[in-house]
Amino acid sequence: MKILILGAGKMGSFFVDLLSFDHETAVYDVDARRLRFMYNTQRFLSLDEVDAFAPELVINAVTLKYTLDTFREVIPHLPEGCIISDIASVKTGLQDFYATCGHPYVSTHPMFGPTFANLGALSNENAIVITEGDYMGRLFFLNLYTKLGLHVHEYSFEEHDETMAYSLSIPFVSTFVFAAIMKHQDAPGTTFKRHLAIARGVLGEDDCLLREILFNPRTSGQVARIQDELTELTDIIRRKDEDALNQYLTKIRGNIK
Numbered sequence: 001m002k003i004l005i006l007g008a009g010k011m012g013s014f015f016v017d018l019l020s021f022d023h024e025t026a027v028y029d030v031d032a033r034r035l036r037f038m039y040n041t042q043r044f045l046s047l048d049e050v051d052a053f054a055p056e057l058v059i060n061a062v063t064l065k066y067t068l069d070t071f072r073e074v075i076p077h078l079p080e081g082c083i084i085s086d087i088a089s090v091k092t093g094l095q096d097f098y099a100t101c102g103h104p105y106v107s108t109h110p111m112f113g114p115t116f117a118n119l120g121a122l123s124n125e126n127a128i129v130i131t132e133g134d135y136m137g138r139l140f141f142l143n144l145y146t147k148l149g150l151h152v153h154e155y156s157f158e159e160h161d162e163t164m165a166y167s168l169s170i171p172f173v174s175t176f177v178f179a180a181i182m183k184h185q186d187a188p189g190t191t192f193k194r195h196l197a198i199a200r201g202v203l204g205e206d207d208c209l210l211r212e213i214l215f216n217p218r219t220s221g222q223v224a225r226i227q228d229e230l231t232e233l234t235d236i237i238r239r240k241d242e243d244a245l246n247q248y249l250t251k252i253r254g255n256i257k
Contacts, residue, residue: 001140002026004044004055006070007062008034011087011110015059016041018144026053028074050077057140058084065208068097075101083137090164090212095132095157106130106137109160110145123149128163131156165218172213173223175202 001023005012008029016027016038026042028050029035035043044050058078062070067088078084085106086094098105112125127145129138131154145152155163179199185192202210213219236244 001057002053002055003057003059004028004050004053004074006058006060006074008038009061009063012059012061013038015061018148026050026055047074047077050074054079055082057137058082060084060086060088063206063208064088064090064212065206068093071097071101075103078103083134083140085137085141089168089209090216091130091157091160092212092216098133104134104137106133106141107157108141108145109164110150112150126151126153128153128155128160130154130160161216162218164213165216165222168213169216169219169222170226171198172202172210173219173226175199177226179203 003019003023003025005015005019005025005027006029008016008027008031012027012029016025019025020040025040026044026049027035027038028044028047030045032045035045042049042053044053055078058074060067060070067086071084071086075084081104083104083106084098084101085108087108087110088094089109089111091107091109094107098107107130109128109130110125111127112122127141127148127150129141129145129152131138142152142154175195175198178195182196182199188196233248236248
């Protein structure tokens with residue numbers, strides 16, 4: 001299959017490495033420096049080069065902020081029937097775009113972003129394939145992610161957004177709170193250092209990604225849950241209520257079994 005990857009960042013490079021030995025691939029990026037270390041693939045700096053390549057599948061791996069704009073720019077250069085796809089962790093606006101784009105599409109979310117995951121060992125990681133979209137496109141990614149040893153889940157756009165509001169907003173907001181009250185420690189403990197490493201990783205993400213996660217319409221409900229738990233815990237601490245604390249610890253230990 002002829003596959004065009006849009007964006008030569010960490011995830012774009014990952015897909016080039018993954019696909020270039022079994023498929024005819026090309027990678028497009030506006031920054032020539034990002035293409036310097038790409039091998040076994042064609043490298044495009046102009047979308048005009050896409051016309052001659054005539055891809056059968058496009059994987060949009062650019063920064064979330066530019067995902068839709070990049071789709072709009074590349075579509076005039078694609079042959080009829082070319083499947084377009086995204087790997088965005090936030091799907092805001094994508095379902096509406098796909099409904100009118102004039103191309104078959106597939107949407108997936110490899111949940112092993114380059115910040116923390118070991119891209120060479122993904123057997124403990126997950127991926128989501130959106131149930132709406134082109135059958136052959138979905139089958140391609142289902143097979144690809146399965147071969148990587150990922151745990152693959154099939155969700156609708158709606159189910160995906162609900163899941164992300166929970167699985168991303170809660171740890172991200174908790175991390176923000178940790179970072180907001182943090183001060184320098186000359187002799188940090190092990191737990192503190194682990195939280196600090198997580199905070200640096202999360203805050204190293206693209207601001208657009210963080211904004212879209214926080215502004216997900218479902219995120220405010222998750223933040224309210226955090227506030228409720230903090231209120232309960234603060235009350236237990238204020239009262240120094242050992243029985244209530246024991247009950248609280250039993251409850252939260254049960255949540256993480």
